[in-house]
Amino acid sequence: MKLKNNLIIFIILFSAVALAQKPKKEKKPKELPENIESFPKNFLIRTRFVYPSVWVDVSSRLLSKGEKFRYKPNIPGVVGLSLKIKKVYISAALKLPSTPESDKIYGKTKFRNIFVNIQGRRWLWSIFYRDYTGFYLDNYKSFYPNWNKDSLGYPKTDKLRIIEGGLNLGYNFNKNFSMNAAFAQGERQKKSAGSFLIAISERYQRMESDSTFVPATQSTYYPNLDKFKYGNFFSSLLSMGYGYQFVYKKFHFTPVFMVGSGIQLQKYTQTNKSRLWFNVPVYTNFKTQLGYNGNHFFANIIYQREFNTVPIKESRIKLYHNWLEFGMGLRF
16 A cells, blocks of 8 residues: 555644734733643653544344344554644654455455544534545355355455545533543643533545445345445534543543434435435434543543444445544653
8 A cells, every 4th residue: 555545644733823923012821711721831742553443334224124234444553643842733643554364354444534633622623534445244144154254254345435524613611621631631621520512513425335235135125225336425413412521630531422413415326327315314422531641741542433324215324433542642
């Protein structure tokens, strides 16, 4: 795989307003909420290991008919390094190579992920792009009972491709609850506190495949996917939820849960025809972290599962985006 396919670049830029202009009078420093503590250090370095994945679950909406099937990618993980100089964050990560043994069993997956994130205390802005090509059929025994996994590995397809991109804007209603302290560790929350959350999201999804996407024994139950070639899906979502950060000295644990829905425009193509349709997707996002946030050393573990649906007539495609991250760093 070419280097450009292995690099995952995360760039997060924070800039002060009107750096080039001299203020006419000196402004007083902005006061922090009494429950939030900032760090005076201007330089930060952080390393991390990330395991990203997407599960493609497909089920029939025809009651008691058809077997569910699930595709998974083969991604060993990525390693990354982040630097902060004053208010500027720059990060880069490299996809770890898979082994020949792993490729034989699970196949090869091409993976790209670009993520731009501005994590404030109460506001969150993010832009993302994810691209997975190459999956294996996880529950193959339900469809191919005589399949020899030892010699052939899992049934694989290099034609299945999942692309997602979009932007999110979120807000928390409690000034004493800091998402920045919880997940970015850019500041510290002194006492336990929580907040109701709200977010809006605009996203584009594309799915490409061929006639092998639906197992042969299930084609009757998935008439809209049996000859599926590709589809484009545009969603506008509104979600709400709650987050709480438990604090004990410099240790912290934060679960966050969001649920929402919206409207989805679908345009997909089968072998000899195209369809345009509107539908109502379901969206959930569970994110949690456990960490230590000291004056110089900090570390945390982050797990996130994002779930959204692409309902197509008698079929329902469920996308589970999973993200597991181990990170640690130093402030100077």
